[in-house]
Each structure stands twice: as C-alpha cells, then as structure tokens.
Amino acid sequence: MATTTHYDAIIIGSGQGGTPLAKALAGANKKTVLIEKEHIGGCCINEGCTPTKTMIASGRVAHMIRRGPDYGIHVPGQIGPTNEFTVCMDKVRQRKRDIVSSFRSGGEKGLEAAGVEVVRGEARFNDANTLKVLLPDGSHRLLRGEKIVVNAGCRPAPPRLDGLERIGKDRVLDSTSIQELGEVPDHLVVIGGGYVGVEFGQLFARLGSKVTIIQRGAQLLPREDKEVAAELLDILRDECLTIYLEARATSITPSSAETFNISVATQSGNEIVTNVTHFLFAAGRIPNTDHLNTDAAGIEVDVKGYIKCNEFLETSVPSIYALGDIKGPPAFTHISYDDFRVLKVSLFSDSPAHSGPSVKDRLVPYVVYTDPQLAHVGLHEREAREQYPQMKIRTAIMPMSYVARALETDEPRGMMKAVVNADDGQILGFTCLGTEGGELMSIVEVAMIAKLPYWQLQDAVFAHPAFAESLNNLWGLLK
Numbered sequence: 039m040a041t042t043t044h045y046d047a048i049i050i051g052s053g054q055g056g057t058p059l060a061k062a063l064a065g066a067n068k069k070t071v072l073i074e075k076e077h078i079g080g081c082c083i084n085e086g087c088t089p090t091k092t093m094i095a096s097g098r099v100a101h102m103i104r105r106g107p108d109y110g111i112h113v114p115g116q117i118g119p120t121n122e123f124t125v126c127m128d129k130v131r132q133r134k135r136d137i138v139s140s141f142r143s144g145g146e147k148g149l150e151a152a153g154v155e156v157v158r159g160e161a162r163f164n165d166a167n168t169l170k171v172l173l174p175d176g177s178h179r180l181l182r183g184e185k186i187v188v189n190a191g192c193r194p195a196p197p198r199l200d201g202l203e204r205i206g207k208d209r210v211l212d213s214t215s216i217q218e219l220g221e222v223p224d225h226l227v228v229i230g231g232g233y234v235g236v237e238f239g240q241l242f243a244r245l246g247s248k249v250t251i252i253q254r255g256a257q258l259l260p261r262e263d264k265e266v267a268a269e270l271l272d273i274l275r276d277e278c279l280t281i282y283l284e285a286r287a288t289s290i291t292p293s294s295a296e297t298f299n300i301s302v303a304t305q306s307g308n309e310i311v312t313n314v315t316h317f318l319f320a321a322g323r324i325p326n327t328d329h330l331n332t333d334a335a336g337i338e339v340d341v342k343g344y345i346k347c348n349e350f351l352e353t354s355v356p357s358i359y360a361l362g363d364i365k366g367p368p369a370f371t372h373i374s375y376d377d378f379r380v381l382k383v384s385l386f387s388d389s390p391a392h393s394g395p396s397v398k399d400r401l402v403p404y405v406v407y408t409d410p411q412l413a414h415v416g417l418h419e420r421e422a423r424e425q426y427p428q429m430k431i432r433t434a435i436m437p438m439s440y441v442a443r444a445l446e447t448d449e450p451r452g453m454m455k456a457v458v459n460a461d462d463g464q465i466l467g468f469t470c471l472g473t474e475g476g477e478l479m480s481i482v483e484v485a486m487i488a489k490l491p492y493w494q495l496q497d498a499v500f501a502h503p504a505f506a507e508s509l510n511n512l513w514g515l516l517k
Contacts, residue, residue: 045069048183050161053080055361055374056189061152071155078145082371085214092134097244125245163335166355189361190326197319200289211318223247223316230321231258233406250280325364349396351381405476410452413479416467422457430460434515438472441508449473463491
C-alpha cells in the first residue's frame, strides 16, 4: 500500500495562477507540492497565448509583405499590386516551439529555485484532503494537504459532426493540434466564430489558405457590440475569408483521398463547402473537472462542470480553492494571475476571513489578436444599459480612419467605442478595433482604475502623432 505524504499546500495544475502561488507558498516556508499532468506553465505558455501570438506574428509579416506595393516596396522581379512569396511552415512551427520551450524552461527553473516539489502525474481526489496521483510509469502516490488549490484548467471541446469518423484524424484539428501543422492547408474550414476561430482563420488566410468560417450565431464574437462585430466581419471578408453567419455544419463527407465536403445549414437553405482539406473545431472549451473525481471531495460544480466558488475563490469545501479557467469565464491568463493575487492575500493574511481583496466587480480587459486587434475593457453598451437602467448613458464611436497615425501607417481599418456615465463622466467601457488596440485600451483601463472622468483624457497632452492622441478626439463624438 502506498504511503501518504503530507503537505501544507497542494496545487493541482501549473497554470498562470497555480505556479506563482506555489512559489509564494514555498517562499513562506510552507511545504508545497505542485502536480502537473503535462507541461509547466499551463495552457497559456504551451498551447494558448504564447504559441498562437508567435504564429500570428508570422501571419502579420506575410500580410505586410503581400501589401508591400501599397508602400512602394516590391519583391525583385515582381511589379504587380501585391507581392507573392512562399511560406516555410516548418520554420513558422519551429519558431513557435522555440519560444514555448524557452518560456516553459523559465517556469521550471523558477519552481526549482523556489523549492517547490513538482510531481508529474494526474491527480484525483480520494477525499477532501487526499489526492491519488497516477504517475507516468503506472504507479501512484497519495498526497494529503491542509490546503488544496485546483488550477487544472480546460481543454478544447471535442468535435461532433455526422461523418467525422470517416475523415483522417490528421485533418481534424483543435486549437492545439493546428499549431503543429507542417504544411499550410489548401482549404481550412473553421467551426466557430469566437476568439479562437477568428484568430486562426485570419492567420491561415494570410499564410495562403482558403478559409471558411461557420458561425452559429448572428455575428462573430457574440459578446461584442454589433457595430464592432460587423466591422470585424468586413475586415475579414476583405481579406478573402468566406464567413457564414447563423449557420451550422451538419455533416462531413469524403470527396477524395485528401479532400472532403461539409454540408452547411444556412438561413437560405443548405449549402456544400467543397474541397476542404482541414477542419478546425473552435467551438468552445470544457473544464477538466471530469478527471478530478470532485464528488469524492464534496466539491460542487455547475451544470457545465465548472467548479463553483465565491468571490474569495473558496469552493464548497473550506480547505479547497479554485483558480483560473476551471471556475468558469472569463477565461483569460491575466484573470488567472489576478486570482493568484486575490488568493495569496487570503492564504497569507492574519486578518479576519473575507476582509481582503476579492474578484467581485474587477475590471476585465482582454485583447483578441486579430489584425487589427480587438481590445475591450469594462462594460459593453448593452451590459451598461441593463445594469444601470436609470443612468444617463452616452456612447461615442469613431472610425480609426479619423486617427492621424492610422492614416500615416496606412492601417485605418477599425473603430473605437466608449460608453460613459453622462452625469459624472466615468468611463463604463471601452473598445478599440484598431492597430495596437490593446495598448490604447490599456490607457483607458488605467483611467478607469483611477476613476478619471473622460474629459481628463480629452484634455490630456499625448505625444504627436501617437495612436494615443486619438483619445483627445473620441469623446467629442459622444451622443
């Protein structure tokens, strides 16, 4: 029978909340163990933010080379309106792998330096304080912790489509496997028009694929305001992506040894998308709670399997906490890290319970790394009007073509939108679909944190001709 090892704290999963928490606990002389099934760093470093944005950078280079003649730059021997080029997918992939390896190695060294014990394996609850960890060699260990923190994350939802079993597995992709392609797909069909779908769709279109996106909803990016989603739709269609809205894939049928057809139900009837070579299912993620045996610990989960917790990240079991994506949306790396900040205070403080920071009412910024970027912070217009029905709310919309820097760089696509309380000038929400939109959004976020009224930005002195200068002019369009 395996002996049980006792710890002050056990962290399940080395994501962007779990890893720094493990290091902080070890630094406070707490006997700490971190259990990781796959790679140190979690989804962000290994399959999410880091590798995808690395590949998107390659896509932007391709896009700018193609647009070279717009700036007077031609590839030798070419005089047409666009430059032609070749893509070495092996190099794109290797660059991504190298950066991931570097980031992952840094995480591993940081844990070692902090004195955190790392156990490689898959954890399952035996009870509220004990975990059984299945090790790679088939053996197992029993670990008991005074405190247990679950940071086990989510994984791509599996594809479901009639006929899928007849398609080669190397042609059916998710957000992880698509990053390991050694070739540019001839025709990539993307199921889902959310963040993942639009980023990968635009990336592979720029690398040379024919791309079709099939979106069940009435707009891309369902959370965004309609004007913003419509503008992004126009941008992607201008880059020759085919996009179906209010549509769903119903079946898939092989048409040759290397291609297949997808039947699509649309508002106007059934259509067939032909000569498809690769299929990306980007229609959601599911929490990894089904692997944890949460019932044995008494941990409550919701109908989708996300761990229920309060604003202090406490689960239904007093000694067990949850961090990051496994507790449900919003599923962003920076939110996971902020969960760490909140929980660190709770675990280390001698103050009365629930007297420290919480996740309630925190500002949630995010960036969709399309090009141009789509960045947002705070409330969308419909959310603001729903939450504050008695408030006098005003909005401002300004095309990026009004921004001098956007014109100078010949990147005028997109728009900005602000939502404000007309009575006190407080900024309730801000969206920028524009070049370096994430940086502009961050300026507005700082103003929101400081509770500055919008007119402070309107009257601020920004360096000319920076993109930030647009924040002088946006507010003049409030209605």
